[in-house]
Amino acid sequence: MGKTNFSWDDLQLFLFVARAQGLAEASRKTGVSAPTLSRRMARLEQALGNKLFRRHARGYELTSRGRTLFGHAEDIEQRVLEAEDASLEKPEKEVVRISAGSWMSLYLIENMTALQQPNDPFRIALISTEHRLDIARREAVIGLRNQKPTGPSLAGRKLGLCSFAAYAAPGGRNGWIGVSVDTRSARWTRARFSDEILVEVSAPRNALDLARSGHGRVVLPCFIGDCETGLERITGPIEELEGEVWLVLNDGERRRTSARGVIDRLVALLAKDRQRFLGSIEPEQRTERTKIAISECEI
Numbered sequence: 001m002g003k004t005n006f007s008w009d010d011l012q013l014f015l016f017v018a019r020a021q022g023l024a025e026a027s028r029k030t031g032v033s034a035p036t037l038s039r040r041m042a043r044l045e046q047a048l049g050n051k052l053f054r055r056h057a058r059g060y061e062l063t064s065r066g067r068t069l070f071g072h073a074e075d076i077e078q079r080v081l082e083a084e085d086a087s088l089e090k091p092e093k094e095v096v097r098i099s100a101g102s103w104m105s106l107y108l109i110e111n112m113t114a115l116q117q118p119n120d121p122f123r124i125a126l127i128s129t130e131h132r133l134d135i136a137r138r139e140a141v142i143g144l145r146n147q148k149p150t151g152p153s154l155a156g157r158k159l160g161l162c163s164f165a166a167y168a169a170p171g172g173r174n175g176w177i178g179v180s181v182d183t184r185s186a187r188w189t190r191a192r193f194s195d196e197i198l199v200e201v202s203a204p205r206n207a208l209d210l211a212r213s214g215h216g217r218v219v220l221p222c223f224i225g226d227c228e229t230g231l232e233r234i235t236g237p238i239e240e241l242e243g244e245v246w247l248v249l250n251d252g253e254r255r256r257t258s259a260r261g262v263i264d265r266l267v268a269l270l271a272k273d274r275q276r277f278l279g280s281i282e283p284e285q286r287t288e289r290t291k292i293a294i295s296e297c298e299i
Contacts, residue, residue, distance in 0.1 A: 006043075006048070008076070010040060010043075010044050010047075011077075013026070013030060013040050013041070014073060015070070015073050015077060016029055016030050017037060017041060017053070017060055018053075018060070018062055018066065020060075022058075022059030022060050023037050023059075041060075048065075048069070050065040050066075051065065051066070052066035052069060093121060093123045094121065094256075094258045095125050095141075096122050096123070096125070096258050096262050097140040098125070098126050098140065098141070098262070099127045099133045099135070099144070100126065100127070100128060101129070101183070102128055102130065102203065102204040103223075103224050104144045105126055105128035106205070107223060107224065114265060114268075115266065115269070116262075120261070121257075121258065122258035122261070124262065130181045132145070135249060138250055141250070141259050141262075142247065142248070142249045142262060142266070143247075143248040143249065144245065144246070144248075144266075145248050146246065148246055152251075153251050153252065154249070154250065154251060155248070155249055155251045156246050156247060156248045156249075157247045157263075157267070158245070159266070159267065159270040159271075160274050161243070161278060162222070162223065162244070162277045163221070163222045163237035163238075163277065163278050164222065164241035164242065165219070165220070165222055165235050165238060166217050166218070166219050166220075166233070166234050167218055167219075167220050167225040167231040167233055167234060168216070168217040168218070168231065168232065168234050169214040170232055172211070172214030172215065172216065172217070173198060173214060174196075174216075174217070175198035175216045176189055176193040176196050176216050176217050177189075177199055177200070177210050177211055178197040178200035178201070178207075179201055179204050179207050180200055180201070181202065183204070184241055185219040185220075185221075186219075188240060198215065198216045208220065208224070211231060212228065212231060217234065221277075222237065222276070222278065222279030222280070223273065223276045223277045226279065226280060233279075237278075245270065245277065249263070
């Protein structure tokens with residue numbers, strides 16, 4: 001078949017006439033006069049080389065060729081409508097994936113309004129895991145870690161220090177709650193109190209729930225334990241467990257506007273809560289080695 005000379009506009013008018021089975025109703029719906037519709041249908045038939053309608057007193061009736069074209073035109077119409085709908089959809093927000101351990105994830109959830117605003121052009125995906133995701137391979141955009149990052153494609157900033165202490169519910173059992181994950185606090189508890197562990201759980205958050213219910217003592221980061229109204233601190237900060245808090249990201253991601261915004265908010269949030277992470281102990285009471293250092297490394 002040779003090239004035909006008609007447009008999508010012609011097909012739209014054809015659909016209106018075919019559905020209305022005449023010119024009067026099609027004219028009312030399209031705003032195109034009946035004589036103009038008649039000329040356009042005749043011109044379409046001429047372009048296609050086939051009669052599309054049988055014209056009689058009752059109106060316009062599709063021929064077999066007209067019914068075939070009607071089916072094709074409806075398919076085209078559906079695709080056009082889908083394309084128009086897609087063009088009206090809001091662009092999908094960029095995802096900023098943050099990887100953190102159980103306790104830091106709990107803290108970030110508590111402070112999510114400080115990290116993400118309703119009109120931000122991105123959304124945060126929080127990945128709570130004790131396993132270290134491969135930020136170099138972009139399994140996460142930002143990671144909150146307890147060690148300085150190593151690797152040529154990683155950038156990092158030390159956000160401060162974190163103290164740990166033992167906590168228990170008033171009147172609770174004297175034994176300890178163990179956690180089977182491989183973290184420093186879990187290893188510390190197992191090494192010193194293995195004979196006094198009353199129950200062991202695989203998820204750190206479960207240990208907190210058990211302690212609040214009075215089922216034993218638990219080692220927690222001070223920024224979690226000190227804020228639990230059902231627990232009281234039963235030791236001072238445990239020096240062996242004091243650790244650093246590092247913000248880690250892929251070096252290639254740090255200039256992205258969305259990632260940059262989240263980084264700035266994380267830095268501000270941790271700076272505001274520096275005493276909470278230290279266990280609410282005044283800096284004057286700590287040695288120079290343990291004082292918090294918010295801006296030690298630049299990203």
